[in-house]
Amino acid sequence: MAIEQSAPAARPHWLNLRGAGRPRLLIMLCIAWLVLVLMVAIGADYLAPFAYTEQSLLNRLKPPAFLGGNPKYLLGTDGLGRDVLSRLIYATRMSVLIAIVGSMIGATVGTLLGFLAAHFRGIIEDVVMVFVDFQASMPFFIIALAVLAFFGNNFELFLVVVGLYGWEVYARLTRSLVLQANGQGYAFAIRTLGVHPVRIYARHILPNIMSVLIVQVTLNFPELILIETSLSFLGLGIQPPQTSLGLMLGEGRNYLATVWWTGIPAGLVIFLTTLSISLVGDWLRDKLDPTLKIAEA
C-alpha cells in the first residue's frame, strides 16, 4: 500500500471547473453547445417533431419558419417534404454516435497495441511500429476510401473503418509512456512484489498515463467527426435512408441555389461542434498541464 501512495499519481483535477482558472465565457458557451448536442443525440426520439424518413410531398421545399414558412416546420422541408429539423436531430445522433463509438475503437486498439509493444519489445514492438509508421505516412482518408471501395459499404464496416482513425497515435503515445513508466520507481517496486504484468499495466500504469490519453481523445474526436462527415458527404459513408450530418449537407448541395436550408444547418452543426471540442480541449489541456503555462510565460 505504501508503494501505491508514493506513486506520482496526478490527481484528476481536470474536472475541477471551479478553482483558480475559471473558464471564460467562450468556453462556457462551447460546453453548453456540446451538452446540447449530446442531449439532442440522446433524446432524438423525443425531441424530433417528425420521423426523419416521413415524407410529405405536398410540403416539399418549404422555407424555414423564420423566413415565412409553415411554423410546423421550424427549419423548413427538403426536396422530399421531410422536416429538416427532425432530420438534423437524427443526423446529429448518428454523427455523435459514430464519433463516440469510433473514438473508443481507435483508443482501445491503439492503446492495447502500445502496451503490447512496450511489454514484449523485440519483434512485436518492431512489427507494431512498422504498421504505425505505415499508417502515419498514408493519408487515412485514402485508406478508408479504398477499404469501402473493395468491401462495399455497410454500416458496421463503416463504423470500424472510421473508428480506426488515429489508432497509430494512441499506439505510439502509449508505447513511449509505458516505456517511461516502466523505468520509474513505482512500476519497478510493484514488479518486484511479483504482481502480474497485466495487473501492473491495468491498475498502476494505465491510471498514470490516462490523462495524456484523454487529451489525445479530445484531439482525435473532432477529426473523427470530420472523417465521418466527409465520407458521408461524398456519398461513401452513411447511406440513405439513414442520415448523418455529412450526408445531409451532401444531399442539400444539389439544392444550394434555391433552398440552402436543407444542407447549411447540418454544416453549421458540424462546424460548431468541432470548434467547441477544439476550444474546450485546448482549455482542458491548459488545466491538465500547469507546466505548459509556466513554459509559455
Add this chain to the structure above:
Amino acid sequence: MMRLQFILTKLLRGLLTLLLAVTFVFIVLRVSGDPVSMMLPDDTPPAIVAEYRAAWGLDRPLPEQYVRFIWSAVHGDLGYSFRDDRPALTVVLERVPMTLLLGVCGFIITVVIGLLAGIAAALKRGTSVDHAAMAFSIFGHSMPNFFLAILMILLFSMTWRLLPSSGGATWWHLILPAVTLGIINAGTVARFTRSSMLEVLHQPYMRTARAKGLRLTRRVMSHAIPNAAIPVVTVLGLRLGGLIAGAVVVETVFAWPGIGLMLVNAVGQRDLPVVQTIVLLVALTMVITNFIVDLTYGWLDPRIENRPNKEG
C-alpha cells in the same frame, strides 16, 4: 558516412512503406472476395474469366500470386479501368497535372497565409493581431473542408456571381478550389509557426542579435526564421496527407477534373483497378515527400543526421 547511412535508412523505410501499401491492396483485394469477379464487370463471359484468371496467375498458390502482384505493380501493370477499357495507370496519370496544379496552388496559399499569420502572431504576441491569427487558425482547424467549399460556392458563385463553381476549363475555375484547399491547411501551419517562432524569439542569440543593434527585419529574417523552420517544415510535410485528403473532397465539390474526383467516382462505381492505382500512387507520393522532408531537415540542421536513432 553518417549522411549516407541516414539517407539509406530513410530510403529503406520508404521502400518498406511502399511494400506495405502494395501488400495492403493485395490482401484487401483477396479478403474482400474473388479478385476476378471484383476486377471484371459482372457480365464477362466465362471464357474470358478463365483466361483472365490464368493471365493474372490467380490459379497459382497465394505466395506466388503475391510476388507476381508486386512484380506487375512495380511495372505499372495495375489492370484495366472498367469505365474506359484502357490501362488504369494511363487513365489515372492523365489526371495528374490537374491535381498537381490544384495541389501546388493550394500549398502555396497555405504556406504564404500560414507563415505570415504565424510570424505576425508571434511578433505581436498578445495583441489583437495575435488573437485574430489564432482565431483564424482554430477556424481552419474546425471548419470541415466540404462546408467551406459549399459556403464559397454560395457566396462567390451564387450570390455575387464572381467566380465559376464547377469544372476546370479556365484559370478562373482554379481560384475557388485552390483558396478553399489553402485556407483549410493554413490554420495549422500558422499555429505551428507561431509557437516555433515564440520559442526561438526567447533564445539568447536573439538577445545578442538585438544587443548588436540589428534591425527587427534582419533579426527575424536571418536569425529567427531559419531556426524556427524545422518544426514548420515537419508540419508542412505532415500536412501533405491532409492536403491529399482535402483535395479529394475539394475536387469533388468543385467538379475539378483531377485524381480526387476520379477516386470518389471510382469508389462509387467500384472501379477497383483505378482505386488501387490511385492508392499506390498516393503511397508513392507520400514516401517521396517524406524522403524530401527528411533530407531538408538534414540541410536545415546538420545535427539531426548525426544523431543516433532516438528512443521513444
